[in-house]
Amino acid sequence: MARPQATPESPGSRALVVDLIRSAGPISRVELTTATGLTQPAISLIVRKLLDDEVIVEAGTVPSTGGKPRRLLDINRRARHGVGIQLGFESVTLVATDTNGGVVARERLPGVGDDEPAGVIERLAESMRAFMTAADIPTASVQGVAVVLPGPMRPDPDTVIEAPTLPHWREVALRSAFEAALHMPVLVDNDASAAALGEFWSRGVSRYSSFACVYIGSGIGAGVVADGALFRGSSSNAAELGHITVDLAGPACFCGNVGCLEVIAAPRVVVAKALAEQNLARTLELDERATVAQNWEVLSRAAVEGQPLAAALVTESARAVAGAVLTLANLFDLDEVVLSGPGVATAGSIFVREVRAAMGRAFARNAHPTAVELSINPTDSAAIGAAALTLQGQLAPGHGPALRFAGP
Amino acid sequence: MARPQATPESPGSRALVVDLIRSAGPISRVELTTATGLTQPAISLIVRKLLDDEVIVEAGTVPSTGGKPRRLLDINRRARHGVGIQLGFESVTLVATDTNGGVVARERLPGVGDDEPAGVIERLAESMRAFMTAADIPTASVQGVAVVLPGPMRPDPDTVIEAPTLPHWREVALRSAFEAALHMPVLVDNDASAAALGEFWSRGVSRYSSFACVYIGSGIGAGVVADGALFRGSSSNAAELGHITVDLAGPACFCGNVGCLEVIAAPRVVVAKALAEQNLARTLELDERATVAQNWEVLSRAAVEGQPLAAALVTESARAVAGAVLTLANLFDLDEVVLSGPGVATAGSIFVREVRAAMGRAFARNAHPTAVELSINPTDSAAIGAAALTLQGQLAPGHGPALRFAGP
Incomplete structure (x- = not known):
C-alpha cells in the first residue's frame, strides 16, 4: 500500500503514534520521532494530547547518552475499557478489554434463540451489570459497548434490517434499544468485521x-x-x-x-x-x-x-x-x-x-x-474485536467505525 | 465510507479542493470554503499553492453582495499534459489529456504481437514524438507517461513479471526501458486499474x-x-x-x-x-x-x-x-x-x-x-485513465499511484 504522508494534525499521525506505543512501548519520544518520521515538535504535541486524554502514561525512564534520562511512554491499559457483545442464535458472548486490547473479563450466555428482542435486551443488561461488578470495571471507564451480529445492515446506525439467523430481530432499532437498557453509548456492527479488526490489532499486523x-x-x-x-x-x-x-x-x-x-x-x-x-x-x-x-x-x-x-x-x-x-x-x-x-x-x-x-x-x-x-x-474473536471497535475511535480517530456512537 | 477529517496540511485537503475546482469550477474561494468545511485561511493557503504550482488559474470575477467582486478559480487545463500508452497484443493506443482529464490527442497503432520489446519500444518512442508534434504538446508540459498493460505485476516498479498475453515481455525492465527511449518519467500500471481511475475522474464520482x-x-x-x-x-x-x-x-x-x-x-x-x-x-x-x-x-x-x-x-x-x-x-x-x-x-x-x-x-x-x-x-478508457494516472500524483499527492515516477 502507498505509505500515506503523516502530518501532526492529521488523525493518521495520532493513530500511528498510538499504534507504535501499543506495539513497541514502553518507548521514548526520540524513538517515536525516528520511527514515525514526524518532527520532534509534532511528536511532543501528539504525546501531550495523548497524556491529557489518558490514552497513554509515562512509564519510567532510561539513561540517555550525555543528557537527562529519557522518559518512556506506554499505553494506559486500565484507564478505559471496551465491552463487546456478540449476539448469536445459539450463544451470546460478553468480553471486556483494556486499552491495549487485553481481555480482562469474559462470559458466555445462552443465545437469542427464538426470544423477542425486548426480553433478550433486558436480560442482557442485567447480565452486563453483574459482569462488570464481578470484573471490577467502573462504569465511568467504559468507552462504549459494541454489539456485533451477522449482516446485512443498513448504514442508518439504529437498525438491523436482516440478520437471517435472528428471525425476530428484523427492523429493530437495535442501537437505541441497547443504549436505553445499558445507559452507555452503543454501536452496532458486523461480527466478522469486528473479528477482523480484533485480529489485526492483537496480531500487530x-x-x-x-x-x-x-x-x-x-x-x-x-x-x-x-x-x-x-x-x-x-x-x-x-x-x-x-x-x-x-x-x-x-x-x-x-x-x-x-x-x-x-x-x-x-x-x-x-x-x-x-x-x-x-x-x-x-x-x-x-x-x-x-x-x-x-x-x-x-x-x-x-x-x-x-x-x-x-x-x-x-x-x-x-x-x-x-x-x-x-x-x-x-x-x-x-x-x-x-x-x-x-x-x-x-x-x-x-x-x-x-x-x-x-x-x-x-x-x-x-x-x-x-x-x-x-x-x-x-471462539471469542468477534466479541474481543467488538470491544476493540469501541476503543478504536478513541485511540485512532479517523479510523473508527462507520457506525459511530451517538452518545446516550 | 467514513468522511475523513480535512486539515489544511493534509494531502487530502489539496485533493479535495482540486476535485471541487475540477467538478464545479469556475468557483470562488468563498464557495470552496462552504463546500469543503475548511477555514478561510486554510483555503487561501491551498489556493495560493495551487496557483503557484500552475495547477489552477484565476478565471474572471463575479459581483459580490456588498464587497469587492469575487475572483473565480478554474483548473489550468493546458499547463500540464499526461500521456497514456495502452500496450496490447493487438493494438496500442496513445492518448494525451490536459489537466482536466480532457482528451487532446489520440492515436491507435499496431499491437505488440510477437515482436521483441526493444524494437517495439523504439518504434513507440518514434510514434510518440510525431504524436506530440502533431498535437502541439510541448515536451516540458508533459507530467509523465503511463504505460498500462494486463497483470500480474511485481511491486518492484521496473519489471512486469507475467503479462500472459504478451509472451516476450516477461522479466523486462519495462519502466527504465521506456524512460531511456522516451526521455520522460514513466510509470507502469495495470490497464484495468487505469481505466477505473479514469472513469472515476471523468464521471465525477x-x-x-x-x-x-x-x-x-x-x-x-x-x-x-x-x-x-x-x-x-x-x-x-x-x-x-x-x-x-x-x-x-x-x-x-x-x-x-x-x-x-x-x-x-x-x-x-x-x-x-x-x-x-x-x-x-x-x-x-x-x-x-x-x-x-x-x-x-x-x-x-x-x-x-x-x-x-x-x-x-x-x-x-x-x-x-x-x-x-x-x-x-x-x-x-x-x-x-x-x-x-x-x-x-x-x-x-x-x-x-x-x-x-x-x-x-x-x-x-x-x-x-x-x-x-x-x-x-x-475503447480508449484504459489509455485515458493512464494519462489521468500521470496527473493524479501531481494534482492530489497522497492519492497517486503505488508505482511512482522515479524520474529520468
Missing part, C-alpha cells in the same frame, strides 16, 4: 498490509483491513464472503443469490448432511436436538481424529471455503489471512491446510506470498 | 463512493476506487476479476487456477467457440486469421441485431461476467459499477442488462442500490 479475517460461525463471513482501517464499502456490508457464488448450479440461498458459499459449506449445512448420514450420525452420536455448534464440534473432532466420512465432509467444506478465500485474496491482493470463529476451533488445521493449498494458485503469488494462520482464540 | 470499473478487452479485469483512491492491495494486483473461479468444474486457466472467469467468458474464448460453430462462422464471415477484437466485433454486432446463436454466445458470456461482478459488488459493497473496454464497445447493452439483473441479488440491496452504467468511451 502492519498497517501497510492487505489483511483479511475469515470468520466461520454457524455461517461464514469475512472482514478486510487495508491501510490500517476496516474496508467498509458503501454501507459497512463489505467482504460478505458467505454470499459469493461458488457453484452456479448450486441451491438458492436465503440471501436471494444462488450457490452461495454459505449454502454449500457453512457448518449448519454440513451438520445437516452429517445428520442425514444415519450410520455416521449413530456412530458419532450426533443429536438432532443439539445446537449446530455442538454437532459441528463432534463432527470436527471426529474429522481431526481421522473418522473417514467425518473427515470427508469437513474437508469438502474446507475446500469450498478455500476456493472462496482465493477469490478474496485475488480481489483484495491479500498479504495475510487469518481463519477465526467457533467453526474453526476444533477443525482449524483442516481449514488452514486447504486454504494454504489454494493460496498456491493466487494470481499474484510470484509478487508476494499470502500467509494463512489460525486465530489464537477463534 | 463522489470520493465517498465504493466504485468499480470492469474492463473487458480480449481478457477481463477490474479496478476498484474507494475513498477516492485506487484500491491497490499488497502489490497493485487487486481486483483481478478475470481470475476468480466461477465454475469449480471449469477448465484450467493459464494463471494456475481453475474455472476462472477469463477461461469461461473472455472475448477470446467466446470467439474461439464461435469459430468452432461452422454454420455461424460462415454466416457471419468470421475469420480465423483476423484478430480476436475483429471477430468479437462481428459477433457482438450480430448478437445486438438478434442473430440467435450469436446472441446466445454473447449473453452466456455476459451472464458469467454478471455473476463475477455480483461477487465483486458483495465483497467491495459497491455503489456503482461501470463497464468498459473494447469488449463492450458494441455489445455493451447486453452486458449492462445482465449485470443490472445480477445486482438485484446483491447482498446489501436493501441498504443501497448498485448502479450499473456503460463507459462513454469504452
Whole structure:
C-alpha cells in the first residue's frame, strides 16, 4: 500500500503514534520521532494530547547518552475499557478489554434463540451489570459497548434490517434499544468485521498490509483491513464472503443469490448432511436436538481424529471455503489471512491446510506470498474485536467505525 | 465510507479542493470554503499553492453582495499534459489529456504481437514524438507517461513479471526501458486499474463512493476506487476479476487456477467457440486469421441485431461476467459499477442488462442500490485513465499511484 504522508494534525499521525506505543512501548519520544518520521515538535504535541486524554502514561525512564534520562511512554491499559457483545442464535458472548486490547473479563450466555428482542435486551443488561461488578470495571471507564451480529445492515446506525439467523430481530432499532437498557453509548456492527479488526490489532499486523479475517460461525463471513482501517464499502456490508457464488448450479440461498458459499459449506449445512448420514450420525452420536455448534464440534473432532466420512465432509467444506478465500485474496491482493470463529476451533488445521493449498494458485503469488494462520482464540474473536471497535475511535480517530456512537 | 477529517496540511485537503475546482469550477474561494468545511485561511493557503504550482488559474470575477467582486478559480487545463500508452497484443493506443482529464490527442497503432520489446519500444518512442508534434504538446508540459498493460505485476516498479498475453515481455525492465527511449518519467500500471481511475475522474464520482470499473478487452479485469483512491492491495494486483473461479468444474486457466472467469467468458474464448460453430462462422464471415477484437466485433454486432446463436454466445458470456461482478459488488459493497473496454464497445447493452439483473441479488440491496452504467468511451478508457494516472500524483499527492515516477 502507498505509505500515506503523516502530518501532526492529521488523525493518521495520532493513530500511528498510538499504534507504535501499543506495539513497541514502553518507548521514548526520540524513538517515536525516528520511527514515525514526524518532527520532534509534532511528536511532543501528539504525546501531550495523548497524556491529557489518558490514552497513554509515562512509564519510567532510561539513561540517555550525555543528557537527562529519557522518559518512556506506554499505553494506559486500565484507564478505559471496551465491552463487546456478540449476539448469536445459539450463544451470546460478553468480553471486556483494556486499552491495549487485553481481555480482562469474559462470559458466555445462552443465545437469542427464538426470544423477542425486548426480553433478550433486558436480560442482557442485567447480565452486563453483574459482569462488570464481578470484573471490577467502573462504569465511568467504559468507552462504549459494541454489539456485533451477522449482516446485512443498513448504514442508518439504529437498525438491523436482516440478520437471517435472528428471525425476530428484523427492523429493530437495535442501537437505541441497547443504549436505553445499558445507559452507555452503543454501536452496532458486523461480527466478522469486528473479528477482523480484533485480529489485526492483537496480531500487530502492519498497517501497510492487505489483511483479511475469515470468520466461520454457524455461517461464514469475512472482514478486510487495508491501510490500517476496516474496508467498509458503501454501507459497512463489505467482504460478505458467505454470499459469493461458488457453484452456479448450486441451491438458492436465503440471501436471494444462488450457490452461495454459505449454502454449500457453512457448518449448519454440513451438520445437516452429517445428520442425514444415519450410520455416521449413530456412530458419532450426533443429536438432532443439539445446537449446530455442538454437532459441528463432534463432527470436527471426529474429522481431526481421522473418522473417514467425518473427515470427508469437513474437508469438502474446507475446500469450498478455500476456493472462496482465493477469490478474496485475488480481489483484495491479500498479504495475510487469518481463519477465526467457533467453526474453526476444533477443525482449524483442516481449514488452514486447504486454504494454504489454494493460496498456491493466487494470481499474484510470484509478487508476494499470502500467509494463512489460525486465530489464537477463534471462539471469542468477534466479541474481543467488538470491544476493540469501541476503543478504536478513541485511540485512532479517523479510523473508527462507520457506525459511530451517538452518545446516550 | 467514513468522511475523513480535512486539515489544511493534509494531502487530502489539496485533493479535495482540486476535485471541487475540477467538478464545479469556475468557483470562488468563498464557495470552496462552504463546500469543503475548511477555514478561510486554510483555503487561501491551498489556493495560493495551487496557483503557484500552475495547477489552477484565476478565471474572471463575479459581483459580490456588498464587497469587492469575487475572483473565480478554474483548473489550468493546458499547463500540464499526461500521456497514456495502452500496450496490447493487438493494438496500442496513445492518448494525451490536459489537466482536466480532457482528451487532446489520440492515436491507435499496431499491437505488440510477437515482436521483441526493444524494437517495439523504439518504434513507440518514434510514434510518440510525431504524436506530440502533431498535437502541439510541448515536451516540458508533459507530467509523465503511463504505460498500462494486463497483470500480474511485481511491486518492484521496473519489471512486469507475467503479462500472459504478451509472451516476450516477461522479466523486462519495462519502466527504465521506456524512460531511456522516451526521455520522460514513466510509470507502469495495470490497464484495468487505469481505466477505473479514469472513469472515476471523468464521471465525477463522489470520493465517498465504493466504485468499480470492469474492463473487458480480449481478457477481463477490474479496478476498484474507494475513498477516492485506487484500491491497490499488497502489490497493485487487486481486483483481478478475470481470475476468480466461477465454475469449480471449469477448465484450467493459464494463471494456475481453475474455472476462472477469463477461461469461461473472455472475448477470446467466446470467439474461439464461435469459430468452432461452422454454420455461424460462415454466416457471419468470421475469420480465423483476423484478430480476436475483429471477430468479437462481428459477433457482438450480430448478437445486438438478434442473430440467435450469436446472441446466445454473447449473453452466456455476459451472464458469467454478471455473476463475477455480483461477487465483486458483495465483497467491495459497491455503489456503482461501470463497464468498459473494447469488449463492450458494441455489445455493451447486453452486458449492462445482465449485470443490472445480477445486482438485484446483491447482498446489501436493501441498504443501497448498485448502479450499473456503460463507459462513454469504452475503447480508449484504459489509455485515458493512464494519462489521468500521470496527473493524479501531481494534482492530489497522497492519492497517486503505488508505482511512482522515479524520474529520468
